[in-house]
Amino acid sequence: MDQSQSEMNGIGQRLRELRQKRGLNQQDLASDDISVSYVSLIETGKRAPSDTVLKTLAERVGCTVDYLRTGRDDARVKELELKVAFGDMALRNGANGEALQSYSEALANAPLLQEATVRRARLGQALAFEKLGRLEAAIQLFTALFEDRATVPGTGEWAQLAVALCRAYRDSGDQMMSVEVGERALKRLDQLGLEYTDDHIQLGATLITCYFQRGDLTQAQLLVNRLSAMAEQSGSRVARGSVYWNAALVARSRGQFQESLALTERALMLMAETDNVRHLGVLKANCASFLLDTDSTEYERIEELLTESQDAVVEVGTAVEQAKVEIEFARLALRQGVPHSAIDRASRAIGLLRSESPWDSAFARALLAQAQFDLGEERSARETMQAVERELLRLPENRASATVWRQAGDVWLANGCPVEAMSFYQRALSGAGLVPLHSTAPAKVVAPQA
Structure with missing residues (x-):
């Protein structure tokens, strides 16, 4: 094959690949000056297009003439690499929509980029989806990357993807899959016999939260014990901070509020010197939440923790994390007797979620209903509580839903509605696995017939 024929074949192949990638057919490339049959001949390497035709075709498939001719386009490649770099920067700064747009524009031209850059853009795209609350799209992308043959089990990248996938399933409410992903990944690490890194410990810490949300406190505590030993051995402040953070969640769920607060304070001290803004922000919100669980009147400190947390999660956190901060602000407002502020905060949380x-x-x-009750808006409060009931009835019966049934029942009881409260408490007991007896009446004793 002579050089001219080789060049025509290369042009045709690149034209066909770009056309198909963009979902175009040959008719879409045709015009008054370029027939469909001419496009077909070019793609099969049977015709050499003129400079004018080549320019028109390049514009329609979104590349340069140089790329169609040679397969190289250094200027375009550099431009796309800058888009990925901008996406990384935007993601760090909390501009998640801009990050998603940059990554998507770069991935639309994936054939021009090296595989490592494509993977980086796909991971960034998945993280942007997650932070925007589009968890189904994020899970799909995380799964594709995690199961890709290029992802080597045991590496930092592999652990990061396992954590992200576990976290995304957890936040979507699929506790079964979140636990399955986390357990499978930890088992794989055990099989490999590798030394544990911070990434691996973070995987275990994420699995603890999944156990916690599923209501499996025994497994959560066992993993806390295991990770505590590993984290202390590694000496990493981040690793130890993550473990103490999750140990605090388990202690809180057991009603050990002072212990959970002490563990959170210890985690805060360890994480304060790290550069993980997001983790530190979420941890401060947890610390404020634990203080609100007690009889603490350190309202200034709670507000300071929540303000610092909000600054962090608005910058680099997810919509769910931002909503959680608003929820704690609403709890604080109710404790301080400022129901109008509680309504604003709770409404903002609902909008974010x-x-x-x-x-x-x-x-x-x-919380919104409680604020409405405090303002004397009983009708609105009852309508809001009915919305709470409808929302909870759509959820599976587990510890997470049982906790909210109980909290909502407390709202009814605090506002003089014991019948409604009892109904919610019964739902809470069912969610915790305690089903009612078929009958509590004593069995009748029938005298034998003479």
């Missing part, structure tokens, strides 16, 4: 994290959404509505 949309269809994500329905347990948090239901709890935010319960």
Whole structure:
């Protein structure tokens, strides 16, 4: 094959690949000056297009003439690499929509980029989807990357993807899949016999939260014990901070509020010197939440923690994390007797959550109802509590939903509605696995017939 024929074949192949990638057919490339049959001949390497035709075709498939001719386009490649770099920067700065747009524009021209850059853009795209609350799209992308043959089990990248996938399933409410992903990944690490890194410990810490949300406190505590030993051995402040953070969640769920607060304070001290803004922000919100669980009147400190947390999660956190901060602000406002502020905060949380994290959404509505009761708006409050009930009835019966049923029941009881409260408490007991007896009446004793 002579050089001219080779060049025509290369042009045709690149034209066909770009056309198909953009979902175009040959008719889409045709015009008054370029027939469909001419496009077909070019793609099969049977015709050499003129400079004018080549320019028109390049514009329609979104590349340069140089790329169609040679397969190289250094200027375009550099431009796309800058888009990926801008996406990384935007993601760090919390501009998640801009990040998603940059990554998507770069991936639309994936054939021009090296595979490592494509993977980086796909991971960034998945993280942007997650932070925007579009968890189904994020899970799909995380799964594709995690299961890709290029992802080597045991590496930092592999652990990061396992954590992200586990976290995304957890936040979407699919506790079964979140636990399955986390357990499978930890088992794979054990099989490999590798030394544990911070990434691996973070995987275990994420799995603890999944156990916690599923209500499996025994497994959560066992993993806390295991990770504590590993984290202390590694000496990493981040690793130890993550473990103490999750140990605090388990202690809180057991009603050990002072212990959970002490563990959170210890985690804060360890994480304060790290550069993980997001983790530190979420941890401060947890610390404020734990203080609100007690009889603490350190309102200034709670507000300071929540303000610092909000600054962090608005910058680099997810919509769910931002909503959780608003929920804690609403709780603080209710404790301080400022129901108008509680309504604003709870409403903002509901707006941020949309269809994500329905347990948090239901709890935010319960707080909203309490604020409405405090303002004497009983009709609105009852309507809001009915919305809480509808939302909870759509959720599976587990510890997470049982907790919110209980919290919402407390709202009814605090406002003089014991019948409604009892109904919610019964739902809470069912969610915790305690089903009612078929009958509590004593069995009748029938005298034998003479």
